Amino acid sequence: MSDNTRGVARGLRRIPRQRQTGVVTTMDGKRLVRRLERTRFTLFSRGGGIDMPMLFLILTLLSVGLVMLFSASYAFAYYYYGSSYFFVARQGVFALVGVAAMLFLSTFDYHHYHKLNVPIFGVAVGLLAAVLIFGPLLKVDAIVPNRNGAYRWINLFNIIEFQPSEVAKFALILMFAHLISVNGPKMATFRQGVVPFFGILGIVDGLVILEKHVSATLIISLIAVLLMFIGGTKLRYFLIIAGIGGLALSAIIFSQNFSYAMARVQGWLDPFNPPEGVDTWQTVQSLYAIGSGQLLGVGIGQSRQKYLYLPEPQNDFIFAIVCEELGFIGALIVIILFALFIWRGVYISLHARDRFGTLLGLGITFQFGIQAILNICVVTNTIPNTGIALPFFSYGGTALLMLLAEMGVLLSISRHSVIEKT
Amino acid sequence: MAGSQNSKIWKKTIAITVILLVLGFGVVIGNLVRWQIVRGEELRMDAEDQSLQSTSLTPMRGTIYDATGTKILAQSATVWTVALDPQSIDVDSGDDVAIARVLSEELDVDYETVLEKSHQNSYFVYVKRKIETDLRDRILARLEEEGIGGGVMMVEDYKRYYPYGTTASTVLGFTGTDGQGLAGLETYYDDELTGTAGRIVSAKNGLGNDMPFDYEQYIQAQNGYDLILTLDETVQSIVEKHLQAGLEACGALEGCTAIVMNVHTGAILALSTKGDYDPNDPFTLAPEVLEALPEKADEAVQKALKKEEEELALLEFYRDIAISETEKKEADANLRAFHRMTAEEISALREEEYDKAYSEAQNKQWRNKAVSDTYYPGSVFKMFTASAALESGAATLDTSYTCVGQWDFNLPNVDPIECWVGPPGHGAETLSDGVTNSCNPFMIYLGQLMGKDIFYNFFESFGFTERTGVDLPGETGSIYYSADRLGVTELATESFGQNFAVTPMQVITGICAVANGGYLVQPHIVDRVIDAEGNIVRSAETGYKRQVISKEVSEEVTKILLKNATSESGKNGYVPGFRIAGKTGTSEKIAKWEQEKLENPDAEKQYVVSYGGYAPADDPQYALLVFYDEPQIGTPSGGTQAGPYFAAIMKEILPYLGVDAKYTPEEFENLAASTPNMIGRTIGEAKQLLEEAGFSWSVVGYDGDNEDAQPVYTQVPTPGTEIPKDGNVALFVAELTDEDYTEVPDFVGCSLGDCEYLAGLSDVQLVITGSGEGYAQTQSIDKGTRVKRGSVITVSFVNNSNVETATD
Numbered sequence A: 001m002s003d004n005t006r007g008v009a010r011g012l013r014r015i016p017r018q019r020q021t022g023v024v025t026t027m028d029g030k031r032l033v034r035r036l037e038r039t040r041f042t043l044f045s046r047g048g049g050i051d052m053p054m055l056f057l058i059l060t061l062l063s064v065g066l067v068m069l070f071s072a073s074y075a076f077a078y079y080y081y082g083s084s085y086f087f088v089a090r091q092g093v094f095a096l097v098g099v100a101a102m103l104f105l106s107t108f109d110y111h112h113y114h115k116l117n118v119p120i121f122g123v124a125v126g127l128l129a130a131v132l133i134f135g136p137l138l139k140v141d142a143i144v145p146n147r148n149g150a151y152r153w154i155n156l157f158n159i160i161e162f163q164p165s166e167v168a169k170f171a172l173i174l175m176f177a178h179l180i181s182v183n184g185p186k187m188a189t190f191r192q193g194v195v196p197f198f199g200i201l202g203i204v205d206g207l208v209i210l211e212k213h214v215s216a217t218l219i220i221s222l223i224a225v226l227l228m229f230i231g232g233t234k235l236r237y238f239l240i241i242a243g244i245g246g247l248a249l250s251a252i253i254f255s256q257n258f259s260y261a262m263a264r265v266q267g268w269l270d271p272f273n274p275p276e277g278v279d280t281w282q283t284v285q286s287l288y289a290i291g292s293g294q295l296l297g298v299g300i301g302q303s304r305q306k307y308l309y310l311p312e313p314q315n316d317f318i319f320a321i322v323c324e325e326l327g328f329i330g331a332l333i334v335i336i337l338f339a340l341f342i343w344r345g346v347y348i349s350l351h352a353r354d355r356f357g358t359l360l361g362l363g364i365t366f367q368f369g370i371q372a373i374l375n376i377c378v379v380t381n382t383i384p385n386t387g388i389a390l391p392f393f394s395y396g397g398t399a400l401l402m403l404l405a406e407m408g409v410l411l412s413i414s415r416h417s418v419i420e421k422t
Numbered sequence B: 001m002a003g004s005q006n007s008k009i010w011k012k013t014i015a016i017t018v019i020l021l022v023l024g025f026g027v028v029i030g031n032l033v034r035w036q037i038v039r040g041e042e043l044r045m046d047a048e049d050q051s052l053q054s055t056s057l058t059p060m061r062g063t064i065y066d067a068t069g070t071k072i073l074a075q076s077a078t079v080w081t082v083a084l085d086p087q088s089i090d091v092d093s094g095d096d097v098a099i100a101r102v103l104s105e106e107l108d109v110d111y112e113t114v115l116e117k118s119h120q121n122s123y124f125v126y127v128k129r130k131i132e133t134d135l136r137d138r139i140l141a142r143l144e145e146e147g148i149g150g151g152v153m154m155v156e157d158y159k160r161y162y163p164y165g166t167t168a169s170t171v172l173g174f175t176g177t178d179g180q181g182l183a184g185l186e187t188y189y190d191d192e193l194t195g196t197a198g199r200i201v202s203a204k205n206g207l208g209n210d211m212p213f214d215y216e217q218y219i220q221a222q223n224g225y226d227l228i229l230t231l232d233e234t235v236q237s238i239v240e241k242h243l244q245a246g247l248e249a250c251g252a253l254e255g256c257t258a259i260v261m262n263v264h265t266g267a268i269l270a271l272s273t274k275g276d277y278d279p280n281d282p283f284t285l286a287p288e289v290l291e292a293l294p295e296k297a298d299e300a301v302q303k304a305l306k307k308e309e310e311e312l313a314l315l316e317f318y319r320d321i322a323i324s325e326t327e328k329k330e331a332d333a334n335l336r337a338f339h340r341m342t343a344e345e346i347s348a349l350r351e352e353e354y355d356k357a358y359s360e361a362q363n364k365q366w367r368n369k370a371v372s373d374t375y376y377p378g379s380v381f382k383m384f385t386a387s388a389a390l391e392s393g394a395a396t397l398d399t400s401y402t403c404v405g406q407w408d409f410n411l412p413n414v415d416p417i418e419c420w421v422g423p424p425g426h427g428a429e430t431l432s433d434g435v436t437n438s439c440n441p442f443m444i445y446l447g448q449l450m451g452k453d454i455f456y457n458f459f460e461s462f463g464f465t466e467r468t469g470v471d472l473p474g475e476t477g478s479i480y481y482s483a484d485r486l487g488v489t490e491l492a493t494e495s496f497g498q499n500f501a502v503t504p505m506q507v508i509t510g511i512c513a514v515a516n517g518g519y520l521v522q523p524h525i526v527d528r529v530i531d532a533e534g535n536i537v538r539s540a541e542t543g544y545k546r547q548v549i550s551k552e553v554s555e556e557v558t559k560i561l562l563k564n565a566t567s568e569s570g571k572n573g574y575v576p577g578f579r580i581a582g583k584t585g586t587s588e589k590i591a592k593w594e595q596e597k598l599e600n601p602d603a604e605k606q607y608v609v610s611y612g613g614y615a616p617a618d619d620p621q622y623a624l625l626v627f628y629d630e631p632q633i634g635t636p637s638g639g640t641q642a643g644p645y646f647a648a649i650m651k652e653i654l655p656y657l658g659v660d661a662k663y664t665p666e667e668f669e670n671l672a673a674s675t676p677n678m679i680g681r682t683i684g685e686a687k688q689l690l691e692e693a694g695f696s697w698s699v700v701g702y703d704g705d706n707e708d709a710q711p712v713y714t715q716v717p718t719p720g721t722e723i724p725k726d727g728n729v730a731l732f733v734a735e736l737t738d739e740d741y742t743e744v745p746d747f748v749g750c751s752l753g754d755c756e757y758l759a760g761l762s763d764v765q766l767v768i769t770g771s772g773e774g775y776a777q778t779q780s781i782d783k784g785t786r787v788k789r790g791s792v793i794t795v796s797f798v799n800n801s802n803v804e805t806a807t808d
Helices: A004-014 A016-027 A029-039 A052-081 A086-106 A110-137 A164-188 A195-210 A214-231 A235-255 A258-269 A281-293 A318-350 A355-379 A397-415 B002-038 B040-051 B095-107 B111-118 B133-145 B184-188 B190-194 B233-250 B287-321 B325-337 B343-366 B378-392 B431-436 B440-461 B488-495 B504-515 B551-567 B590-599 B638-656 B665-670 B683-692 B752-762
Strands: A154-156 A160-162 B052-057 B072-084 B125-131 B152-161 B198-203 B216-219 B226-229 B256-262 B268-274 B400-403 B427-430 B519-521 B526-530 B536-539 B544-547 B581-588 B607-615 B622-629 B672-674 B696-700 B714-716 B722-724 B728-732 B741-743 B765-770 B775-779 B786-788 B792-798
Touching (some): A052 A086, A110 A154, A110 A164, A110 A195, A110 A355, A110 A397, A160 A164, A160 A397, A164 A195, A164 A214, A164 A355, A164 A397, A195 A214, A281 A318, A281 B002, A281 B040, A318 A355, A355 A397, A355 B002, B040 B052, B072 B095, B095 B125, B111 B125, B125 B152, B233 B256, B233 B622, B256 B504, B256 B638, B287 B325, B287 B343, B378 B440, B378 B504, B378 B581, B378 B607, B378 B638, B400 B431, B431 B551, B504 B551, B504 B607, B504 B622, B581 B638, B622 B638, B752 B792
Parallel strands (some): B696 B728, B765 B792
Antiparallel strands (some): A154 A160, B052 B198, B072 B125, B198 B216, B226 B526, B256 B268, B256 B622, B400 B427, B519 B544, B526 B536, B607 B622, B672 B722, B714 B728, B741 B786, B775 B792
16 A cells, blocks of 8 residues: 555556546446447447457467468378368368457457356356266266366367367356456455355366366466456465465375376476386477477478377477477567567556456456466476467367457457557 | 555556566576577487488498409308288288298298298298298299288398308308308408498388488498408319318328418418318208217217216225224215216206217317417428528538437436437438438427527517417417426427427418518418409508528528428428428327326327428429328328328419429439320321330231321320320220220239239329339229220329337
């Protein structure tokens, strides 16, 4: 509270319209609705238009991602699916549909999500439960396929396949953004600022961990904690709960076989000489690919590692192929694109018209930002290998569709942000 | 309130964003620098390594040529290894059965075995190694006929061929299944012959298939270098023929060796160890050797049984003489504890001994005696003692000594050394007489005149203390007394070639030094190493190591050895016209005998007989050493057992090597002449021409008038045959009838006079070789053969008198 004055001053300077609109909303709802009606379909104009830098970043990442997916999946698709275009063609279709969905959703006033948050959360939890029911419980392989001993996917008539945990991430972000914006100053209390959040997080995490999906659990928890922290939950509650959560998590991770966990850590620390029984093939091949790129890369399309050395190069390890073909410089450019994406997402969110927009935007931005960082960390063996896809790059039609839809939400927020949008 | 809350959100968000961007991307970028920039090159190479598959290309092993450069002694040829890839055999359509049938028929392998192999869970199973190309083509054609797509692989390989079989086998050596040299030159020059393996490097994807992009690197295999030897196949074959004949004649137990060397360059023209093997099949023993193995094994078993009996008898004896009760008890206990071999143990022992004998026999046939064995050179060494004495000035040609049949040291407790001739000895001798008489006391005298230091210096200079460094594997060192351990008796015995052991290679190198004006040459058998284009990669070192004796001394000793070979103890090595300088040697294997006597008091003393010399004496060119180890038939003597074969070899190789015969007037008288061609001439012309040439004549099968006008239908001996200079040529005017034939008598074992008598009876003509003294050893046409009357039979005589035996 010591630099309260400065904070107020900065807030006033940076988001003067936000306060105004807040006032307008309460004072003259009809006028606002009319204004919204007027600006809703103005795609690219200042004020009511969407944020052009963000759109540009999204489309750039998407294009680079598609090109790299084509290159990375080329051999794998050829050898296992008979056509080098197998993955890129599908991803391309989803990208087109996804961009359309994004643009459409950007016109959808995000305030409606205030009302939709409970149904969406209900659907997410229902899907997670469905995975567990049709998966480990009933073993209906047609709906919930068993992949390497884990059940994470829902397959609908072999047309659409998606991970309910992706839906759950958005649902959780939405729910938290709603609760925080509704709670306001009460976030500082235990009853309002801690209990409901950890209750919700507990439900989601519990269901996801039952899928044996550690990476999703971690990401969901991280986003949740970040949103709560930003929303105003007192730091001391985190410390207590982080301790409990950490203990629980390590108990889960190490419960099955401690020595195996230690061996995996060893394999992570020295992937070239892994202990007996630990398979570091993927990591080693990834590092071979990254190393082969050196400063300038072997040239686009010239990767050697994608020829069935790096397993499934179109999925989680696509960044290794980026590094190999585009070199350190190319990898750096991609990283800068992601950094700009995070920065712009944060910028949009902070300039959102209201706290709900801020928190929803931050949640979405952080979700994909964290995912990108963690993915690159895995690929470079900075952290142990765990299944995290690289947004905009990794293959996965439904996931891309969801990503672009969430981008639509972000862009919708940007329409109401008070920022320079061109 | 709202404002402060908003500003808090700002702060927290910006803090988190900065942490995310800096920490997350910072660490990631740091790691990228580490992997891509710092370790990039290393990882790139590792990645390439895993994707590059390298197939080795076997180089062709070099060829070994003889000195002419045209005769191939060893060569590699392409052969094929037949293997199965059971994974690609189509069992459903019965390919396995068809493959098993074809392969078992063509390769002489068991049908069931092949069938079983075709079902193995594998990608590569050997069926047969090293088959010839035409057989491979036939199999492939048959498989195609049967419509078999895959599953049979033909892998290229090489096989080593030795076109001349056993010829020079111990020199050439042989190779193993992977083409590596295992003996002889194949081992010594293995690196040169092997060449460098080539590689095909191609990029493969993670499944081992070819990459779609073009990446292939072809590094040609560099074939091995060829060797051109100094060894001449013609000379080698002549040497082997006669060496083998001599081996059969004397039955040397421990084999034999002969070396022909160019005295000026040290080039080895022939080197043979008989009792050798066929390098095409080096592991097989000669049938007679194989037959002897069970007997050897039995002997060893008998020996073990006998030892057991003796031990038992000893224990029983102890029991019988035991006095006290405790002693008796102990003896009884020992007896009870004594273990007698059971029948199984005996048969196991026999098997073990058989295996041992088998591998010993293999090693023996592979052994190159000329470099791997040492022997007492015996009297051959006397040429070195004489050379040293003359060179050092300790003696001159006029130095004389009176041999009384023994050398008395005049020292207490030292027995005198007897001369082989026994009392009363050779009497007064000059140095020349001493050598030609092979007088032991004379040599001792020369040794004492020089003293041990001078003697040892020359011993060393002649190269008897060091390995010759010849380019053959397995050369052993010599055994001798160093200067400080050379006592008076050791000096005495060494002076006449006993009590130290050297290799035949060292001896012939020494002989070359005596012959060539005193230079110690570097013996070698590879003249040059050449590459595929014929460029010389390396040439043999033909320089000499040092001068041991002066040219004058060399000439003086040569004269003495020429005299020795012409008329004295060495004359069995004599070849008319070729001025042989030589020395015989007969030495006792004392050390071995003494060893054997410990086990068997009745053990017989064994000998080594040899003949070393060179020709022609007026301009020495080639040295030859012939050496038999432990002769069993006849009296051991270098003169009679090695000499004749020395002569036979020299007689054949010298004309081949371009040494012209020069006859002394005396030799010329006895010389055989070649019969001129009279066929087609009239009898009259023939009579006149034959008389002018010094031959006599006879007309056979014509009693009519006007004999001289008749044409000569044929003649005996046929034109160009060697007959005595005053021999008879029978002229026939008509076709020969049965009566014109006669049977060859048996000359072997007869004196010269008897031979002439028998020849007269059978109406054949004699050509005598050798000394003409003693008894006939061989005849050129076997007894009982029907030949035309007047045919020429060559009978060789070997002098048995005046043969020295070694004494010690």
